[in-house]
Amino acid sequence: MDNEYNPGKIESGVQKKWEDSNAFHVTEDPNKEKFYCLSMFPYPSGKLHMGHVRNYAIGDVISRYQRMQGKNVMQPMGWDAFGLPAEGAAIKNNVPPAKWTYENIDYMRGQLKRLGFAYDWDRELATCSPEYYRWEQWFFTQLYEKGLVYKKTSIVNWDPVDQTVLANEQVIEGKGWRSGAVVERREIPQWFLRITDYADELLADLEKLPGWPDAVRTMQANWIGRSEGLEVDFKVEDSEDALRIYTTRPDTIMGITYMAVAAEHPLAKAASENDAVLRAFIQECKSGGTTEVEMETMEKKGLPLNINVRHPITDELIPLWVSNFVLMGYGTGAVMAVPGHDQRDWEFAHKYDLPIKQVIVPSDGSDHDLSESAFTDKGLLNNSAQFDGLNSADAFNAIADFVEKNRCGNRKVNYRLRDWGISRQRYWGCPIPIINNKNGEALAVPADQLPVVLPVDIEFEGISSPIKSMSEFINIDAPDGSGPGERETDTFDTFFESSWYFARYCCPDNDQAMLDERADYWLPVDQYIGGIEHAILHLLYARFFTKLMRDLGLLKSDEPFTNLLTQGMVLKDGSKMSKSKGNTVDPQPLIDEYGADTVRLFMMFASPPEQSLEWSDTGVEGSFRFLKRLWKLSSAHINDGKTGVLEKSSMTNSQRELRRKIHLTIDKVNDDIGRRYTFNTAIAAVMEMINALSRAELKESNDHAIMREGIETAVLLLSPIVPHITDALWKALGHEEALIDAAWPKSDPEALEQNEIEMVVQVNGKLRSKITVAKTADQKQIEALAMTDEKIQQHIEGKTVRKTIVIPGRLVNIVVS
RNA sequence: GCCGGGGUGGCGGAAUUGGUAGACGCGCCGGAUUCAAAAUCCGGUUUCUUCGGAAGUGCGGGUUCGAUUCCCGCCCUCGGCACCA
Numbered sequence: 001m002d003n004e005y006n007p008g009k010i011e012s013g014v015q016k017k018w019e020d021s022n023a024f025h026v027t028e029d030p031n032k033e034k035f036y037c038l039s040m041f042p043y044p045s046g047k048l049h050m051g052h053v054r055n056y057a058i059g060d061v062i063s064r065y066q067r068m069q070g071k072n073v074m075q076p077m078g079w080d081a082f083g084l085p086a087e088g089a090a091i092k093n094n095v096p097p098a099k100w101t102y103e104n105i106d107y108m109r110g111q112l113k114r115l116g117f118a119y120d121w122d123r124e125l126a127t128c129s130p131e132y133y134r135w136e137q138w139f140f141t142q143l144y145e146k147g148l149v150y151k152k153t154s155i156v157n158w159d160p161v162d163q164t165v166l167a168n169e170q171v172i173e174g175k176g177w178r179s180g181a182v183v184e185r186r187e188i189p190q191w192f193l194r195i196t197d198y199a200d201e202l203l204a205d206l207e208k209l210p211g212w213p214d215a216v217r218t219m220q221a222n223w224i225g226r227s228e229g230l231e232v233d234f235k236v237e238d239s240e241d242a243l244r245i246y247t248t249r250p251d252t253i254m255g256i257t258y259m260a261v262a263a264e265h266p267l268a269k270a271a272s273e274n275d276a277v278l279r280a281f282i283q284e285c286k287s288g289g290t291t292e293v294e295m296e297t298m299e300k301k302g303l304p305l306n307i308n309v310r311h312p313i314t315d316e317l318i319p320l321w322v323s324n325f326v327l328m329g330y331g332t333g334a335v336m337a338v339p340g341h342d343q344r345d346w347e348f349a350h351k352y353d354l355p356i357k358q359v360i361v362p363s364d365g366s367d368h369d370l371s372e373s374a375f376t377d378k379g380l381l382n383n384s385a386q387f388d389g390l391n392s393a394d395a396f397n398a399i400a401d402f403v404e405k406n407r408c409g410n411r412k413v414n415y416r417l418r419d420w421g422i423s424r425q426r427y428w429g430c431p432i433p434i435i436n437n438k439n440g441e442a443l444a445v446p447a448d449q450l451p452v453v454l455p456v457d458i459e460f461e462g463i464s465s466p467i468k469s470m471s472e473f474i475n476i477d478a479p480d481g482s483g484p485g486e487r488e489t490d491t492f493d494t495f496f497e498s499s500w501y502f503a504r505y506c507c508p509d510n511d512q513a514m515l516d517e518r519a520d521y522w523l524p525v526d527q528y529i530g531g532i533e534h535a536i537l538h539l540l541y542a543r544f545f546t547k548l549m550r551d552l553g554l555l556k557s558d559e560p561f562t563n564l565l566t567q568g569m570v571l572k573d574g575s576k577m578s579k580s581k582g583n584t585v586d587p588q589p590l591i592d593e594y595g596a597d598t599v600r601l602f603m604m605f606a607s608p609p610e611q612s613l614e615w616s617d618t619g620v621e622g623s624f625r626f627l628k629r630l631w632k633l634s635s636a637h638i639n640d641g642k643t644g645v646l647e648k649s650s651m652t653n654s655q656r657e658l659r660r661k662i663h664l665t666i667d668k669v670n671d672d673i674g675r676r677y678t679f680n681t682a683i684a685a686v687m688e689m690i691n692a693l694s695r696a697e698l699k700e701s702n703d704h705a706i707m708r709e710g711i712e713t714a715v716l717l718l719s720p721i722v723p724h725i726t727d728a729l730w731k732a733l734g735h736e737e738a739l740i741d742a743a744w745p746k747s748d749p750e751a752l753e754q755n756e757i758e759m760v761v762q763v764n765g766k767l768r769s770k771i772t773v774a775k776t777a778d779q780k781q782i783e784a785l786a787m788t789d790e791k792i793q794q795h796i797e798g799k800t801v802r803k804t805i806v807i808p809g810r811l812v813n814i815v816v817s
Numbered sequence: 818g819c820c821g822g823g824g825u826g827g828c829g830g831a832a833u834u835g836g837u838a839g840a841c842g843c844g845c846c847g848g849a850u851u852c853a854a855a856a857u858c859c860g861g862u863u864u865c866u867u868c869g870g871a872a873g874u875g876c877g878g879g880u881u882c883g884a885u886u887c888c889c890g891c892c893c894u895c896g897g898c899a900c901c902a
Contacts, residue, residue, distance in 0.1 A: 040902095042902090043901090043902050045902090080902070083901075083902065084900085084901065084902085085901080085902085156900070157900075165900080166900080167900040167901065168899090168900055168901075169900075169901040169902095170900085170901090171900095213822095214821095215821055215822060216821085218820080218821065219820060219821050219822095219897075222819090222820050222821080223820075223897090223898085223899090225820095290899090290900080291898070291899085291900095292818085292819080292898045292899075293818075293819090293898065295818090296818040296819065296898090297818050298818095344818095417899090418899070420899080421899080421900080423900095424900065425900090426900085493900070494900095494901095494902070495899095495902085498902085531896090531902090532821090532822080532896060532897085533896060533897065533902080534897095534902085535821075535896080535897070536820090536821095536897060536898080536899085537897085537898090537899065537902095538902085540899095568822090568823095568895095568896090569895085569896080571895090575895085576895085576896090605829090605830095605841085605842070606829060606830080606842090607829065607830065608830085610822090611822095611823080611830090612823080612895075612896095613829085614828080614829055614830090615829095616828075616829065616842095616843065618828090618842095618843050618844070619828090619829065619842070619843055621843085622842050622843055623842085625842095625857095626842085628857095632857095671833085672833095675833095676833070678831095678833085680829095680830070680831085680841080680842095681830095681831070681832095681833090681840085681841080683841080683842090684830090684831075684840065684841035684842075685840090685841085686841095687841055687842075688840075688841070691841090759837095760836080760837045762836085762837085762882090762883075764882075764883085765836090765881095765882060765883040766883095767837050770837080802882085803882060804882090805836090805882055805883080807836060810836060810837085811836055811837070811883095813836080813882055813883065814882090815882045815883090
């Protein structure tokens, strides 16, 4: 074999072999344990970036490892192909989004193949193809029928100059990215999915996901934000109206000193009719974007409405304010304000000189200075009439009972989670399959008229969606026979597509149904891998869709992903690689120069997958160097032609030690790849083994036999990570069988045995000496050996030994004074 | 602002269940090889040191025979915050 490592030649040869034999195509096999390994599919933005390479390298290592465990492994790949950047490219370069997207897909597919990922390409799908999105249109109409879809108004970013809705990303420092105009909040009608109907199940089932990181489960639980509280109606003075609020702290209800409503609230609108100052304020409240950050960090402002409401318990009159910190879209659009016990209310009260009343005192009897801050902990009620002396929990019940008895409120479970708005006023997305008839009724497009195909032969004249002015798309007879109707021109949120693609991979060729029984063979996904930035939205929506599909009888699983690996980001000079920062590194030139194996190896070696990875050009060279050393060691051994025969009974101590190293490495790598997913330490362990083999003297048959055992072990252990070079070495070592189907190595217990163990001896917790003890030594013998050690004698001389701690197999700690 | 991570040599990182801090790699220094260089190989590499040791895992405190690991309080930094994907 060649003495030189030539990755270009090796990799293209191995890849051709895989392709010709369709090596990664799988079908359902009831006799084998299945393993569905999925990496989050990419948005086809143009070319692969380092984050993709990292994500897909991790998924590929896990897939190949599982295959060597004898499992029936499916690893598919596809394209999350709808999205905003295609429209940006269309506007900028006058290229249709479909053309741009499909060209990007072609290029990126080539890159993935060049990296040697073990995908079943027969399952490839692109979400922008009608064959894919027709089923989510159909699914939407089923949900509509079941009442899980509804229409309501909600706020969007509005660019008053370009007369268009903007995505949050298109709002730069409160201004439209193209026009530079100050963005406004505007309410428009949009479609929603009732995800809140599933809030309890989505929360409870997090318990069924022990294979997910705790951080992700915590974030999802906090996002859903289940709270138990009280809904209370406050009568509006001189009116029949009631103002409904929701509170999680009914125990503080006696401390209300004012109330507040959102600018869009009907009471505020009504009050502003004859009040120019109020009108101006309400208008001012509309400026700004829609993000939660903006809402939470903006300066809190308000104006009194000169309306009073009656306290449901005391019947006192309370002034009503309008404020920008209350949101119409969240809860009832009105809040009770208790400045003594809520920090935001406290700050607002200070600003507008509103009274602050203490009705809760700390239960430990300490004092809280209300002039410094609100007291937000629970405690004992005070200044609260008949509720005085109750603790917060008892007061919650007493007050809830009171309002329920007096029919002015009731206990209610609330969620921070809001229903999912799926309408987008954009072109490059899946058309929402709705036709509005002339009576203003929204009708689902009948199944036999699906898919509603997005016209792709279009041009962007301005920046708004071309189908919004395309009469041949819009005008259509209503399906109820009522005459001419109009198509919905909004498209789905692209999260809609990515919420079920994992299921479609199981049966991408079915043109009669969304899913079939093959989905029940493969699902749930055994291992899902993707960026931590998807911890909440994408993963929550995919969980939600799984439950919807289950309830429509399309599949059997409750959860989509059994195990989740959230990979960290790829950084350069400490910050995320991004075009705007100009610190991107294109993986392609590195693949061209060093080969796929080197790039894959570096990605897996530089840091554990959950952590961020700091990019290093010299680190890549280091990985390349290691592969060259592996090649050299192997070719020297193979070309030498001496295979040797291991005579276990005649092994020298150093031979025994080297062989022990090999089998320790097998256990270590198996644990690191199979259980811990710390590929970096797995690689380090193989490097240590290769270093040890390189130092070994080759004198007799045993030496050659151990060398061969070591090299074969290294090839097998590294094969999921660097599949090309190991395939070539495997063949050169004389194996006929394909490496991808070779059995994963098992350690020989006999090789791991050792008669003596090294133990550390500490004095007062500080390392002072090391001793070698027999494996069979008991605690007393170990202690005696430690005490008589020369160096230890020096440290305990003249001192009193107070205690001796022996941790078998590890250390002895002698405590002296 | 809210929710969730992270912080260890010059750098990436290791230490898996509270038990030897710095594995492995990069970089750097020295040496071998070479006319020379590249490549390769060998050795060294936390800091301070009176060469006995001492200090040291973002900062301050605590628990423990023993803390990178557990607890409390801070600082910095990264991800998400519902229309980027």
